[in-house]
Amino acid sequence: MTHEYIPAEIEAAAQDYWDENQCFSVYEDPEKEKYYCLSMLPYPSGQLHMGHVRNYTIGDVISRYQRMLGKNVLQPMGWDAFGLPAENAAIANRTPPAKWTYENIGYMKDQLKRLGFAYDWNRELTTCSAEYYKWEQWFFNRLLEKGLAYKKMSVVNWDPVEQTVLANEQVEKGRGWRSGALVERREISQWFIRITAYAEELLNEIDNLEGWPDAVRTMQRNWIGRSEGVEFTFAVEGEEPLGVYTTRPDTILGITFISVAAEHPLALKAATGNPDIAAFIRECKNANTTEEELETMEKKGVPLGIQGIHPITGEKIDIWAANFVLMGYGTGAVMAVPAHDQRDWEFARKHHLEIRPVIKCPDGTPHNYDEGSLTTKDGVVCNSGQFDNLNYSEAFEAIANYLEERNVGRKTVNYRLRDWGVSRQRYWGCPIPVVYGEDGQPVAVPDDQLPVVLPEDVEFSGVQSPIKNDPGYYQTSLPGTRDPATRETDTFDTFFESSWYYARYCCPGQEDAMLDERANYWLPVDQYVGGIEHAVLHLLYARFFYKLMRDAGMVNSDEPFTRLLCQGMVLNGGVKMSKSKGNIVDPQEMIDLYGADTVRLFIMFASPPEQAVEWNDGAVAGAHRFLRRWWSFVQRMKTTIAPARKQLQDPSWSRDLTDTRARDLRRVTHRILERVNRDYDKIHYNTVVAGAMELFNHLEKFDAEANAHCAAALRESVVMLNKILSPITPHIAHRLWHELGEEGDIMDARWPVVDREALKSDTVKLVIQVNGKLRSEMEVPVSSTRKEIESMAVRDPKAQRFIRGKDIRKTIVVPGRLVNIVV
RNA sequence: GCCGGGGUGGCGAAAUUGGUAGACGCGCCAGACUCAAAAUCUGGUUGGGGCAACCCAGUGUCGGUUCGAGUCCGACCCUCGGUACCA
Numbered sequence: 001m002t003h004e005y006i007p008a009e010i011e012a013a014a015q016d017y018w019d020e021n022q023c024f025s026v027y028e029d030p031e032k033e034k035y036y037c038l039s040m041l042p043y044p045s046g047q048l049h050m051g052h053v054r055n056y057t058i059g060d061v062i063s064r065y066q067r068m069l070g071k072n073v074l075q076p077m078g079w080d081a082f083g084l085p086a087e088n089a090a091i092a093n094r095t096p097p098a099k100w101t102y103e104n105i106g107y108m109k110d111q112l113k114r115l116g117f118a119y120d121w122n123r124e125l126t127t128c129s130a131e132y133y134k135w136e137q138w139f140f141n142r143l144l145e146k147g148l149a150y151k152k153m154s155v156v157n158w159d160p161v162e163q164t165v166l167a168n169e170q171v172e173k174g175r176g177w178r179s180g181a182l183v184e185r186r187e188i189s190q191w192f193i194r195i196t197a198y199a200e201e202l203l204n205e206i207d208n209l210e211g212w213p214d215a216v217r218t219m220q221r222n223w224i225g226r227s228e229g230v231e232f233t234f235a236v237e238g239e240e241p242l243g244v245y246t247t248r249p250d251t252i253l254g255i256t257f258i259s260v261a262a263e264h265p266l267a268l269k270a271a272t273g274n275p276d277i278a279a280f281i282r283e284c285k286n287a288n289t290t291e292e293e294l295e296t297m298e299k300k301g302v303p304l305g306i307q308g309i310h311p312i313t314g315e316k317i318d319i320w321a322a323n324f325v326l327m328g329y330g331t332g333a334v335m336a337v338p339a340h341d342q343r344d345w346e347f348a349r350k351h352h353l354e355i356r357p358v359i360k361c362p363d364g365t366p367h368n369y370d371e372g373s374l375t376t377k378d379g380v381v382c383n384s385g386q387f388d389n390l391n392y393s394e395a396f397e398a399i400a401n402y403l404e405e406r407n408v409g410r411k412t413v414n415y416r417l418r419d420w421g422v423s424r425q426r427y428w429g430c431p432i433p434v435v436y437g438e439d440g441q442p443v444a445v446p447d448d449q450l451p452v453v454l455p456e457d458v459e460f461s462g463v464q465s466p467i468k469n470d471p472g473y474y475q476t477s478l479p480g481t482r483d484p485a486t487r488e489t490d491t492f493d494t495f496f497e498s499s500w501y502y503a504r505y506c507c508p509g510q511e512d513a514m515l516d517e518r519a520n521y522w523l524p525v526d527q528y529v530g531g532i533e534h535a536v537l538h539l540l541y542a543r544f545f546y547k548l549m550r551d552a553g554m555v556n557s558d559e560p561f562t563r564l565l566c567q568g569m570v571l572n573g574g575v576k577m578s579k580s581k582g583n584i585v586d587p588q589e590m591i592d593l594y595g596a597d598t599v600r601l602f603i604m605f606a607s608p609p610e611q612a613v614e615w616n617d618g619a620v621a622g623a624h625r626f627l628r629r630w631w632s633f634v635q636r637m638k639t640t641i642a643p644a645r646k647q648l649q650d651p652s653w654s655r656d657l658t659d660t661r662a663r664d665l666r667r668v669t670h671r672i673l674e675r676v677n678r679d680y681d682k683i684h685y686n687t688v689v690a691g692a693m694e695l696f697n698h699l700e701k702f703d704a705e706a707n708a709h710c711a712a713a714l715r716e717s718v719v720m721l722n723k724i725l726s727p728i729t730p731h732i733a734h735r736l737w738h739e740l741g742e743e744g745d746i747m748d749a750r751w752p753v754v755d756r757e758a759l760k761s762d763t764v765k766l767v768i769q770v771n772g773k774l775r776s777e778m779e780v781p782v783s784s785t786r787k788e789i790e791s792m793a794v795r796d797p798k799a800q801r802f803i804r805g806k807d808i809r810k811t812i813v814v815p816g817r818l819v820n821i822v823v
Numbered sequence: 824g825c826c827g828g829g830g831u832g833g834c835g836a837a838a839u840u841g842g843u844a845g846a847c848g849c850g851c852c853a854g855a856c857u858c859a860a861a862a863u864c865u866g867g868u869u870g871g872g873g874c875a876a877c878c879c880a881g882u883g884u885c886g887g888u889u890c891g892a893g894u895c896c897g898a899c900c901c902u903c904g905g906u907a908c909c910a
Binding site for chain 1: 824825826827828829834835836837839842843846847848849850863877889890891892902903904905906907908909910
């Protein structure tokens, strides 16, 4: 059997062909409609995992489909090469991060090639190369010039044993994951990018992102968290006034205490003469910095013995230090209204603080806080003097105006979004291009001295960043002088690299600029594909960065990603594949065993792209079985259907097709095609594959040898099915295309179009329901009127059994679907 | 805690978005081929009842709207993603 299905041979041959003919290299062609399909670039962790395979197969199917629709398709690939895992590997293997990273890239690139992805490899980029990050440093200088980059104190996880900053991921139950030491909150000076200056635009433009999943749009809206409220101050004797922000000014008369962060100046000052407060502040340092931790930990506090003066009543309100308030988020102080806020209520109950209701219960019942009958929703104000009986918006206005007139407050818009902290105290990242003079003031490294190159040949044995201990790196001079200076040894957050890589793909080889005019041919990205875990951070930073580039005149659209698809995870045994769970299925083994087409087919078939997919060895074998059957079917039939090739080139070939069997096959084929095309457009590839299998089941049962009409009909279906499968299983499709004697390459073939004539049928099947329950079905002429359908349904013998002896109250006819008789 | 998803046969899922619940595949059962097994092919396969035609129940739980609900509304349970230094 020379015509056995041997994927290894077929796939290697197809890949060589694509490589040699540069089939996926694309150029700007103003004559053609462009389509930019982008998959999130991988972190080069060592090997591809199934999540990558799924992500990139989805992107590849989209790209190949769009190409067959006649578009000029760009699909690039690159490496998100900076990051923490390289440092961990360096410690574990005593390999410098750069070496480890480049080796991984080499291996993973080979794996990607073996999966047959239609990438334009000429545009490959690696974010840890100085050619790439040079432009990041250059752009940072532009942000400095505009005042969009600045320094401020900010909290980090400090490991007192290793004397280093830990990522949240490196903190386990409050302890450093290697040292086991209790982690401390520590404030250090860090670089920030002013994303809050773009908060309004980032929020408003979410409305225009119609090609994005609603879930992501909602999450981004909530993350930005625009609120309208009032900001006002409490006078504090001998101190600066204490500012707070609230969205509930209607409850201001219910304030019974104020909480400030443990790091707040008022707390620190109070601690000097009070060991209890000092101890509490020390205790607060032993906490993680995550929001989750902040919100779920036990709420603790101590009174500072100082009071703020209520701006309306003039009452003295006790100020507490609390562990759930963080310095640096807002003012570091919050007002507390325990009668109408769950957290404040719990805190007040614990510390026996006054609970003063100022909003009437909705049903008029009295407040009973021992039972916890808490009104947290807005309502009618009470116990608030002149503001009594106002509703929420009236009270909001009246109280805001009151504070504004007395110059102690004002209405304001607030965002939950905080500025983007980009400093990382790590080695394996892009150096922040700044030096510090002897006065400690930061000075930008001039453009002509960029890039500031990260030394790659380093000893990395401990957890400390090697460049922080390397005078050869950090000792320098102030630009344009001989004055000694010290380099910034922090590096950028790796989200910096992934915020603009999609634009750089458009400008391969450009050494003199960050981007050039080619970017505006390809951008914005038409379809972005990646994991839902990036719903907020990466996708928000990338949107922000794009607007920064727009305002720097480098791109001329407002949003980087027109459509977004978030693929689900790959699970095994109901949980995510991971090393720690020991449930990893190695894509390489699967490719070796079955071939890339089988792996691609399985992963597209098993689940809709947005949903989690469960790995199933048996189903993979099933996908392979299908390809083998399809392959041998074509081998068996290709001679029979060969003579019809010329005939099918005439667009009106089917007009003379009189054989009923041939016409039936065409009806089935085009009905399935109609569904398949719809599903391709909607990126429902699991049902595309189901449709392909269904069509194939029909073809296998079809007798093509009956006559020439049947042979022609089968040829149409076979060629069509090969096209339908080709974006998903491109190698076998490429080969069979040639075996079928078709011209050119299938990747440039025209996508099949539904023949409306072929769909036509004389009759239609209708379901008969009685009281909404299925009781019978009937075949009626398509031309039947509503009346005719009703009377046929009522006379139907099976339906009669449920109608007889009862009054027909009404009859509902849904054309083409059903009749429901209500008795 | 907060924000956002998801719960449908033994399993992955489908259902033209309010109109036949379970397409397609996996698994399983039976049969064919074989000395036998594997592979392959054919048929069956939501559960319960019935010789059968058929009947009843059924889409996480409870309630509601509707001629009709997996789909819409309300409450709840479980689970997954994110939570600003994992990427």
